[in-house]
Amino acid sequence: MSAPVRVSPLLDAQRSQASKWTQPEGMQSVAAFGPGDAAHLHQVGIGDLSFRRRAGVKGTGAAAWLKSLGIETPERPNSWLRMPDGTLVLRLGMTEFLVEDVPGGGHAARMQATAPSHGVYPVPRFDASLVIAGREALELTRQTCAFDFATLSPQAQTVAMTSMVGVGITAIALNGSDGLRYRLWCDGTYGSYLWSTLVEVARDLGGGEVGLDALGRIAQV
Amino acid sequence: MKRLSVMPDEWLDRSRVVRFRFEGRSFEGFAGDSISSALWAAGQRTLGRSFKYHRPRGILSAANHDVNVMVQDGQRLNTRGDVVEVREGMDLSAVNTFGGLANDRARHLNRLSRFLPVGFYYKAFHNKRLFPLWERMFRRVTGLGVLDFSTPHIRTPKRYDFCDVLVIGAGPSGLSAALAAADAGARVAICDENARAGGSGLYQLGGDTARADATRSLLARVRAHDNIRLLEGTYAAGYYADQWVPLIDRERMTKMRAKSVIVASGAFEQPSVFRNNDLPGVMNGSAMQRLIYRYALRPCDSAVVLAGNADGYRVALDLMAAGARVEAVVDMRASVPASPLVDALKARGIEPLAGHAIQEAHPDGRGELAGVTLVKLDGSGRPVAGSERRIACDGVAMSTGWSPTMNLLYQAGTRMRFDDLLQQFVPDQLPEGVFACGRSNGVYTFESRMADGVRAGLAAAAHAGLGEAAPVGVPPEAEAPSLAWPIVPHPDGKNFVDFDEDLQVKDFENAVQEGYDNIELLKRFSTVGMGPSQGKHSNMTALRILARLTGKSPQQVGTTTARPFFHPVPLSHLAGRGFSPQRLSPLHGRHAAHGAVFMQAGAWLRPEYYAVGGKSRIDCIREEARRVRTAVGLIDVGTLGKLEVRGPQAAEFLNRCYTGRYDNMKVGATRYAVMCDESGVLSDEGVVARIADDVFYFTTTSSGAATVYRELSRLNTEWKLDCGLVNLTGAYSAMNLAGPASRKVLSQLTDMDLSSAAFPYLAIRCGTVAGIPVRMMRVGFVGEWGYEIHVPAEYGPTLWDALMKAGEASGIGPFGVEAQRLLRLEKGHLIVSQDTDGLTHPFEVGMDWAVKFDKLFFTGKRSLQILRTMPLKRKLVGFRLAENHSGEAPKECHLVIRDGDIAGRVTSISWSPHVGRYIGLAFLPPDMAAVGTPFTIRLSDGGTVNAEVCDTPFFDPKDERQKEIA
Amino acid sequence: MKLMTCPINGTRPISEFVYWGEIRPAPDANTCTDDRWADYVFNRNGAPGVKKEWWCHTPSNTWFIAERDTEKDKVLRTYLHGDDK
Structure with missing residues (x-):
């Protein structure tokens, strides 16, 4: 299907x-x-x-979890960065992240498919x-x-x-x-x-x- | 009233002649003329009629500090002649006349003034029976314009703006302040209510160009400065918290947020008070100067100048420079301080008359100024009998004092102090971020005003984090700019203080005599300062009079509250665009395509029902409900709050927030959940589903979604349990497929095991339907076999389409909020905040079972323990009307009456096609709650309806519909 | 319009915030008298002065504490729960 x-x-x-x-x-x-x-x-x-495909995640373990998926995270609260492949990563406040793929990108899909670990709370958007x-x-x-x-x-x-x-x-x-x-x-x-x-x-x-x-x-x- | 040759800073564009009409006659002016100046230039001296006595009035302030010249411009009301530019084709009429300006029939009221003393409104018209008669008279006689109801409703786009330093007023001190702040690096916005900036620096000249040159130079530097925005024709309407100032121009309102605000708005000239000081031709000295320098007009041919300060002498010199003959300069001070101005006057052959005043002005046949009577004053300021001397003149310039424009300083919370030397209030303690300079700060000497502006500008910039404040020396004033007592008594009165309200000196004496001797009482009893100019030209003089009458100092008398707006703001500016957020389900387009009639449910738009051609609303609703009971229906429940809590302590978190226990739920189960506040009152309810050991998905009421998420977030901020809370309300779409055929329809779209063994009532299962990942619960809200399906919102419409298609053969149809409410009522389910109120606790609505006291802690536990021991005051019960009930049926909130007293009320009621009677829920006293108890409900018109308590559910009491059908 | 400073998001107009109420220590719900509990649940201190309050910045759902002088209408400081030293 x-x-x-x-x-x-x-x-x-x-x-x-x-x-x-x-x-x-x-x-x-x-x-x-x-x-x-x-x-x-x-x-x-x-x-x-x-x-655009998007996924969100928050929690004290979120930054590390994203890193384990090969997704860079901004250091400062309330800031954003663009990864070399064009993916936009926003840090919302202290411990929440919004990841937006460029067309054809797969980070959001991979986040949705990966089970969260302790202190990681997926945020469907x-x-x-x-x-x-x-x-x-x-x-x-x-x-x-x-x-x-x-x-x-x-x-x-x-x-x-x-x-x-x-x-x-x-x-x-x-x-x-x-x-x-x-x-x-x-x-x-x-x-x-x-x-x-x-x-x-x-x-x-x-x-x-x-x-x-x-x-x-x-x-x- | 002669037009002069071109003035260097005139506002006129002499290449454009403007033709307009006033009171039915044609006039001509130049582009740039105000209505007042164009009429005055044409020789029209009577420009309006006063409010109470309908006396003829001319120009007083030429600055919109009075409303002598208030006209109606077609549909435009509240048009102030002093500040509105003439426009080609304007057709103007004076307001408040009874038959036109010239022949105002109400002018005879002037002769009845003895019977219209201060406060007569309160005394003469209080008879209740006669009041409608008086009211009709008042509306005819005292209106300030005629409203045309076809005037279009206009909205203008408001905007926000930001700056470091906002300077209010672009006169010499304001311009200096702006430059100092900008040079320190601040982004400056400077506004001025006048069409052109420069303020008094361009008209209080004393026949000399020095001031104008200096002001023009400041203005040029301001216009050229990269850091400064100059906003002409823009006034600050008020001061709001934390340096927030609405700026009004002709087009719109700008909400300016500044880090520092400098008030440099100058001062209002106060008219001197003598008999007939309101005749056309008598005006403020500064009004004459505005007419001369802005509009190139000679305001009169022969003038008498009444002075009490240096400004008066400048006015005399300006009049002479404009070609007017100055008959006399009359100084109310016992001796005139020496100054170059006095010398200049004497050099032109004018010897000021010290210790003299104007006792009375005299009208000609048309009621306009023709001459004055001068009088000598004794040591106590009283006229010396026998010293009267009459002089013919067609102009009187009053220059005896000022009131600082402190409205915004007051609104900001500035504490004021009355300065005895200056004879005015000055800021004593300014709030943080607020600064004052120039005449608003009690600084009148020209050079000092500019220095004071620099001081304020540096301080304001420093407060905004730029540069450093520096002490700038501002020498104290050598001369008082205002007289302590600019008033000449007269037994025949008509010596006006407030020209808007026609208040004369004896009105204040009478008010105080009657006991209204406090400034707040005096204001309200006399109405001083309550007219359209809101005391701009009158409040200081009124204060002086009250002080003298009560033997207090002005400091002790105090001032009344200055409230926004500084000038009237058009409703179009206040209305703005108007933003009302609308929340739409992802399925909204589908509902519209099905003919949904929408209703507002909080911020959401929901389908109330789906319109079917030829069917009434109630029939549509009943048909939708019938379809759910006999076949299958589909409803969008996406407005439900949807939350997820995840983590090792997720269950503990829910245990604390809700009254029930969730740690003992199996994965795949759901449980009804009730939330109470700290006082034990029902605050929300929903369904909790356990998707995994450490993941719970739970719903809230639609209206509670945002509040519950917010409050639960706060609680975990406090408790710091090992779990996280996510709000999925907008991220998930949800729909309820309900009816005997629901399983058949669903099975076409999914491989999930839908048998009641694998998927029992009240279970939750995750899987895919139509290729879409779903969370599905078997719920009982409408009382039929059904599935509440939750999906990521972007797939919502796709799932809806798939279900509707798969259900075609079974006769599927959408159902809306009203049908759902009927269906749930038949099952006796309550709706929080319809069947409960702000005091309802679980024991009143039969939810004892939902409260688990064996938990260590949950919100409301202690209160519920207390409530459990107390006798119930009421119970929510089911009821029904007689089978053969006819006539009107009760509605929600109709009262239950017992022995003539209120015993309870109806909370829900509806005709049930499936039960065949009216059914409902109601609060009743416990002793009336037994099944079978009869009771009466009272309708709005007083009629009564009989009802009887019965069991719930009304329909399918044993929930057979949820059991596996053979 | 009054300004409020969210410790995470900065200074914003007060329309971006929701006020919850004063932070008041609760008596021990298991041991206190009914009267003491009712006093805690229903009564509030209306006297002006410096109050510690819960506030929420709604666009970001950030809860924080504000110390506010209700007599002078001044917010003295704001900080996240647990950050006050």
Whole structure:
């Protein structure tokens, strides 16, 4: 039997706006919303990276357990690192970790398949995961969040857990060839609301939703 | 009222003429004119009617410190002429007139003023029977505009912002403070309520360019500085905890968080008090200066200046520079301190009249200023009889004192001190992170204001962790900027203190005489400071009067509380976008596709029922329930809280949190769980399943999910047991496949052994269904053979589809929350917080069996031990109505009445198609709880319904439906 | 809006937090009198002063202790349970 179909937490919210679909990592995702996608990305674009495979774990033994699986962990609480193969590892607070694979990666699957040892507590996750990029990205955060995103340093690789439009989120800032972008994760059951709200604000600022095609490299790294 | 040639810092764009209408007549102004300045330039001196007496009013402050010029601009209300720019096509009318500004019929109230003393509202209109009549009159006569109900509802996007130092006020001291802080490395934001920054530095000039040049230079440096953002047309609406200040501009509200806040907002000029000081043409000295330098207007042709400070002399010189004739400079002080300003005036042929005052201003036929009567003052400040002298003039500049703009300092919790030399309040103890400079800090000399700004800027930056505070010498003021008593008594009154509320001196005397001699009482009885300008131009003068009347010092009298907002904030700015988080199940799209009618359940949106064309809501619900009892139904229970505890002490953890015992559960078993708080009250319930020796998976109520996880996390932070707690509520999807055909449907999708031997009632099994890893429990909530299937949320819709497809042949259909509530009621299951309240403990609801006292400790144990020994006050019982009941049925919370008293209440009730009667749960006294006891329920309209206590479950009392069918 | 400092996540507006209540020593539930137990369960000290309280930073589910002067409305310090020296 083929692998069961994974469904994105944002599918219902995006369905009516999408014009082209794709299935990265077995999850139905929007390849393109419309011809405005690329322009939105430049001004302020909201992209959906929920399709990435993820796993979480916490506990006093979590760091050592991850190491035994060949997964590097950041040293400081509330910081992130990128492994040589591109895997993103976030340290949430003191003893919790979120591991996000690049497309085709297998760390999350291996975590889920490996029995936890003492002091290791697996954290199943169903995240809605967004990327915000563009000229007005910081302004969008100013209109939706009381936390100062300007203090999220891509160099210091800090992680912030805060509240945006009333929803708990985890946020980091990344530097790219096209400038600064923010990655957000939130509980999938709030995902549709977060997506729709941020897209509405982005539209007010002259941007909007962006499909995976227009995201290009951003969706891959 | 003549337009002058171009002023260096004027606000006008003379290339754009603006045409507008006021009170039905056409006017012209320049772009950049305010409504007040454009009308004044056109020779229109009567701009409004006062609130109570409907006296004609003109410009008083030209700064929105009074509402003489309040107009209605189409749908826009509360339009302040002093600060709103004229716009092409504007159609304005004065508010609060009865038949238009010129012929306001209510102006005759002026002559009835004797019958309208202070506080007359409270005395004349308290008759209950007549009040509706008075109310209708009031609404007609005293409104401040007419609301158009078709005005569109606008929302503006609010935003947050951050800086190191926020400077409020961009006058000379504020600009200096901003530069000092920015040079120390601080990120500075400086705001000013005016359209252009510069403050009094660009209009209190004394006919000399030096101040304006210095201010302009500061402004240029501020605009060029990389670390400074200048926000013009932006006011700080209030001070909120920890340096949080809402900044309001025309577009929106910005919630600014600063590390340090500097208040540099200057001072409000207080009008002098003499008879008819409110005639159009009488205005604050600073109002005249604003008109001259911002709007290039000569405010009058012949002026009398009433001075009590150095500012008055500057006003006189500015008037002369603008081409007005200064008839007299009248100084209320016994002697005029020597100064270059006085010398400059004398050089122009004006000899100030020391020890004199204006006794009365005189109106012309239109009620506008035509002249004044000067009078000599004796040693105690009283007019000397026989010294009166009349002078014709069309302008009076009042310059006798100031009140510092301290609203935000008060809101921040600053302790104030009354300075006798300055005759004003100054900050005595500022809270951490709050700084003041300039006139708000009691510093009036121009050079001193800039130095004081530097001092504050350095201190503010240092508080924000940048640079170091340095002592900057600010010499004390040589001259008092305010008179202690700028008031001239007159037996005929009409010497106004509060122009918004038409309060004259004798109103204060009367109030104090009646016993309202405390500042809080005086405010509320007289309404001083309660008008639209909230005391900006009146509070200090009122305070002086009260002090003198009660023989106290101003320090002793104190001030009333200054509350946000500093200026009225439009509702559109306050509304903002409005964010209300919505939580959706992963199956939401499936429900919508099935025609679900959704209901709000906390933050969640859940299907109440599924609409079927042609069927009523209640029929749909009953049909869904019927399908579960006769075939098979599928319900989304994903909103349930789902938690996992793992580790060697996981069982011990559950033993402590819940009332039951879990250490003796077999792997693969489930057990109902009840949670109590420390007082023994039921706080939550769910099902605990043991998946492994050291892994428990347990559920909570939907509404309790977040709170229970949070509280359990806190408890383990304290107890530090060897286990970890994980919240899977959002990560897992859950659905309940229930009905006689449920096993048949499920067996098509899985290889798991579903026989009742291998998978008994109340067991949990892990396996795969439709290729998806599942945790499945056989549960009894709705009372049918069924499976509660939990899967990772990303596979939820796929599983739903597979089940619906596999169940097609069996007649499967989705069922919603209402059908589930009916089904569980038929089984007599309670719902926490519907059938229980904030005082319900387990013994009241027949859950003695769930409380295991043989544990060493669990939350609520001691309280439950005590409660167990006490007689029960009530019991939750099942009841039913008569088989042939007709008419209205009771609802939840209808009361049980015995002997005319409340005996209990209904908690759940519903018509049961499977039992054929109305059934329900109710709280009753223990002596009424026996099966068969009849009782009465009272409906909302007072009618009663008979009911009878009966056993639960109502349906399938022996749970036969869970047993293996042959 | 008031600020509160989570020992792990830093200073945030108070809307990101939940207040649980004052930390009060419990009497020995097995040996104390009924009256003493009822007093512990139902009564709270309302007098202003410095109180030790449980607070939770909800986006990260971090529980910590705040010492707060309820008279001056000032948070003196915050720390994780067990970290106060």
